[in-house]
Amino acid sequence: MRLAVLRSELTKLRTQRSAMVCLGVLLLLEVGLGAVAGWSVQRAIAQGSSKLSPDWDPESAGLSVIGYSQFALIVFGVLTISHEYTSGMIRQSLLAVPRRGAFYAAKLLVSAAVSLAVAIPAVFFGYLATEAGLGRYGTTLDAPELPRALAGGVLYLVLTGLFCTGVAAVLRSPVAALAVLAPLYFFISQLLTAIHATGRFAAYLPDQAGLRMFAVGGAHHAARLGPGGGLAVLVAWVCLALGAGYLRLRQLEP
Numbered sequence: 001m002r003l004a005v006l007r008s009e010l011t012k013l014r015t016q017r018s019a020m021v022c023l024g025v026l027l028l029l030e031v032g033l034g035a036v037a038g039w040s041v042q043r044a045i046a047q048g049s050s051k052l053s054p055d056w057d058p059e060s061a062g063l064s065v066i067g068y069s070q071f072a073l074i075v076f077g078v079l080t081i082s083h084e085y086t087s088g089m090i091r092q093s094l095l096a097v098p099r100r101g102a103f104y105a106a107k108l109l110v111s112a113a114v115s116l117a118v119a120i121p122a123v124f125f126g127y128l129a130t131e132a133g134l135g136r137y138g139t140t141l142d143a144p145e146l147p148r149a150l151a152g153g154v155l156y157l158v159l160t161g162l163f164c165t166g167v168a169a170v171l172r173s174p175v176a177a178l179a180v181l182a183p184l185y186f187f188i189s190q191l192l193t194a195i196h197a198t199g200r201f202a203a204y205l206p207d208q209a210g211l212r213m214f215a216v217g218g219a220h221h222a223a224r225l226g227p228g229g230g231l232a233v234l235v236a237w238v239c240l241a242l243g244a245g246y247l248r249l250r251q252l253e254p
Contacts, residue, residue, distance in 0.1 A: 002102070003229075005106040006106050006109065006110060008096070008097075008106075009106045009109075009110040010110050010114075010148075012089075013080065013110055013114060016079065016080075016083055016247045018079055018082060018083075018087045019076055019079045019083070022072045022073070022075045022076035022079065023072070023076060023114070023115070023118045025067055025072040026072035026073060026076075026118055026119070026122050026157075027118065027121065027122045027125075027133055027149070027225055027235070029065070029068065029069035029071075029072060029126075030065055030069045030121075030122040030123065030125065030126030030129070031125050031126055031129045032065075032129075033054075033065045033066045033068055033069065033126075034062070034125075034126040034127065034128075034129035034130035034133065035107065035129040035130065036133065037061065037065060037130055037133065037134065038062075038063065038129065038130040038131060038132060038133020038134040038135075038138065039133040039134075040133075041056070041061055041133075041134060041137070042134050042135050042137055042165065045137050046215065052066070057216070057217040058131060058134055058137060058138050059139060059143050059146055059216040059217060060138040060146065060151065060215070060216055060217050061130055062126075062127040062128075062130040062131050062135065062138075062139075063123075063127060063149055063150075063153055063193070063214050063216070065126050065130060065158065066123065066126070066153050066156065066214065067211065068159060069122065069126070069180075070160055070185070070207075073115060073157050073158075073161040073164070074160065074161070074164045074178075074181050074182070074185060075161050075164075075178065076111075076115060076161055076164075077111070077115075077161035077162060077163065077164030077165040077168065078164050078167070078168040078174050078177045078181065079168075079174060079180055080107060080111045080161075080165050080168075081107060081168045081169045081245070082168045082171075082172065082173060082174040082177060085172045085173065086173070086174065094252070100246075100249050100250055101148065101246070104169075104171070104245070104246050104249055107165075108162060108165065108242065109141060111161060112161070112162055113167060114178075115157065115161045116154065116157050116158050118193070119153075119154045119158055120154050122157075123150055123153045123154050123157070124150065136235050137167055139179050143216075145216045145217075146216070148227065149214040149215070149216045150214070152208040152213035152214035152227055153213070153214035155213060155231070156210045156211070156213045156214060156234070157222075159210065159234050159235065159239060160206070160207070160210060160234075160237050162241075162242060163206055163234075163237055163238045163241045163242075164177065164181055164241075165241075165242070165245065166199065166240075166241025166242040166244060166245040167181060167241050167245070168245075169242075169244075169245025169246070169248055169249060170241070170244050170245050172201065172248070174224050181194075184205070184206075184207070185207045188205075189202055189207050190206045191209050192205070193208060200224070202252065203224045203225060204225075204233050206233075206234055206237040206238075209225055209229075209230045209233035209234050209237075210230055210231075210233075210234040211230065212225045212226060212227055212229065212230025213227050213229075213230045213231050213232075213234070214229070216225075
């Protein structure tokens with residue numbers, strides 16, 4: 001793959017304002033929601049609230065915001081490829097890079113690298129903000145499972161962005177892609193998990209499997225999938241989505 005193709009994709013991504021806004025929102029959500037969540041839990045503990053989960057622990061609280069901030073990476077992943085279709089640039093891009101595999105791979109590599117560069121500080125500072133909000137109920141960075149969980153949270157966000165890029169490549173529309181992904185991540189999987197008859201199946205959905213990658217505490221040990229199993233399932237979903245997206249790209253008439 002030529003370096004010029006990677007530079008071209010990076011330039012296109014940097015000039016795509018909506019995608020850059022998504023990355024900024026990820027940072028803001030991680031830190032802002034983390035601080036608010038930590039402060040809310042601190043008050044609940046101090047007041048002896050019965051609404052607090054009995055298996056609560058500060059490490060899990062510090063990572064729980066990822067489940068909400070991931071929406072920014074979902075939108076980012078969708079926009080990185082769907083913008084080519086909505087702007088009409090896809091044909092010009094393929095004229096400049098006739099090898100569709102090289103074009104697709106360059107876009108994915110740049111997208112993954114950029115999302116990784118933002119996800120690392122987002123997860124780290126989001127965790128610190130939550131622990132700061134927890135005050136004396138928080139914990140430090142030397143918790144036994146924390147390094148693995150932080151790395152898992154970062155990797156989960158990057159893989160989620162790639163999965164969403166694959167779905168958007170298949171549907172070729174940001175509206176259609178988000179109409180599928182938003183309910184899947186924020187409604188359908190939670191509903192299926194809560195129903196006993198479908199709970200076993202729901203554990204293998206991309207978001208539920210991915211959440212195992214940064215799970216800590218008792219819930220982590222009692223889950224059907226461990227961190228490694230969750231990673232394997234999510235990678236399988238990502239490969240399936242990206243493969244389908246590439247096949248769809250190959251079908252585009254020049």
